[in-house]
Amino acid sequence: MDVDAFVLTHRGTWDRLNELIGRRRSLTGAEVDELVELYQRVSTHLSILRSASTNLPDSLLIGRLSSLVARARSVVTGAHAPLSSSFTRFWTVSFPVVAYRSWRWWAGTAAAFFAVVLIIAFWVANNPEVQSAVGTPSDIEQLVNHDVASYYSEHPAAAFALQVWVNNSWVSAQCIALAVVLGLPIPLILFQNAANLGLIAGLMFQAGKGGLLVGLLAPHGLLELTAVFLAGATGMRLGWSVISPGDRPRGQVLAEQGRAVVSVAVGLVGVLLVSGLIEALVTPSPMPTFLRVGIGIVAEAAFLAYIGYFGRRALKAGETGDIEDAPDVVPTG
Numbered sequence: 001m002d003v004d005a006f007v008l009t010h011r012g013t014w015d016r017l018n019e020l021i022g023r024r025r026s027l028t029g030a031e032v033d034e035l036v037e038l039y040q041r042v043s044t045h046l047s048i049l050r051s052a053s054t055n056l057p058d059s060l061l062i063g064r065l066s067s068l069v070a071r072a073r074s075v076v077t078g079a080h081a082p083l084s085s086s087f088t089r090f091w092t093v094s095f096p097v098v099a100y101r102s103w104r105w106w107a108g109t110a111a112a113f114f115a116v117v118l119i120i121a122f123w124v125a126n127n128p129e130v131q132s133a134v135g136t137p138s139d140i141e142q143l144v145n146h147d148v149a150s151y152y153s154e155h156p157a158a159a160f161a162l163q164v165w166v167n168n169s170w171v172s173a174q175c176i177a178l179a180v181v182l183g184l185p186i187p188l189i190l191f192q193n194a195a196n197l198g199l200i201a202g203l204m205f206q207a208g209k210g211g212l213l214v215g216l217l218a219p220h221g222l223l224e225l226t227a228v229f230l231a232g233a234t235g236m237r238l239g240w241s242v243i244s245p246g247d248r249p250r251g252q253v254l255a256e257q258g259r260a261v262v263s264v265a266v267g268l269v270g271v272l273l274v275s276g277l278i279e280a281l282v283t284p285s286p287m288p289t290f291l292r293v294g295i296g297i298v299a300e301a302a303f304l305a306y307i308g309y310f311g312r313r314a315l316k317a318g319e320t321g322d323i324e325d326a327p328d329v330v331p332t333g
Contacts, residue, residue, distance in 0.1 A: 007061070017035065017038040017039065024075045039076050093314045095263050095267035096307050096314060097310070097320065098264055098311075098320075099230055101260075101315065106233040113190055117194050120195055120199060121202040122202065125202040134203070144204050144207040177235075181239075220278040220283055223278065223299045223300050274299065275299075
């Protein structure tokens with residue numbers, strides 16, 4: 001795309017829109033119609049430029065056009081978009097496209113997590129010395145024969161759902177909040193959780209209780225861990241954008257990724273609420289194991305399908321998950 005030619009072709013339109021915005025209190029009827037038409041036209045220009053943003057030599061251009069479109073939009077609408085419109089956009093564009101764009105980070109985080117779980121589980125299950133260091137035989141027997149299963153049924157369902165939701169939201173919030181320090185502590189947090197899961201898995205499988213553990217973890221764990229992986233991946237990706245911003249200015253990339261992190265943080269509240277309800281209502285239920293596990297698989301498949309469908313569609317439309325009309329950089333003049 002020849003940006004210079006694009007600017008030369010459309011600068012007159014942009015200047016005219018800016019002029020009409022400046023005279024918004026004294027426009028004639030024809031000029032109001034012209035302003036609406038120019039607003040729509042310049043919005044299209046902005047979308048085209050954003051889709052080619054990696055090749056732009058002047059990163060301030062998008063910022064200036066974003067500001068112009070935002071000002072025109074406030075004149076045309078006279079108010080912010082309805083809450084229902086913002087809500088719909090968030091769940092069909094902002095959240096899924098951010099998750100979809102970060103799938104490589106997401107998948108890599110999941111692969112590393114499960115690798116740690118498997119290694120530690122195998123190590124614990126095949127080393128009596130390690131098991132002795134973990135606890136006495138009676139302690140381990142209490143854990144594998146009682147504590148793991150009773151954890152999911154010893155509290156009322158409503159209270160347990162809230163407890164699980166708060167705990168999982170806190171783990172995800174930590175991953176996201178640590179993005180401000182380049183995401184460096186996030187691998188440690190994920191490693192600690194993977195190590196704990198690997199330890200319990202090793203003890204349970206060594207005691208012949210592996211099927212019980214899978215039946216208890218799979219219903220809610222698939223969706224829950226996916227949310228944690230997404231949170232960790234988004235936080236680490238923000239940190240990496242500071243280290244390696246690519247061809248765009250570091251401030252522009254950091255602003256975009258920072259707003260993406262906020263979208264993920266809000267979206268995961270809903271995702272973790274669903275996993276918490278499954279953990280409280282389905283995991284301890286008397287339903288057959290295959291049915292409980294099936295519910296977990298369906299929930300996970302539904303979430304992945306949701307991200308895949310809406311995320312791919314939004315990406316093809318040139319969306320980044322950023323807020324509408326948000327400048328990529330702050331205009332300096």
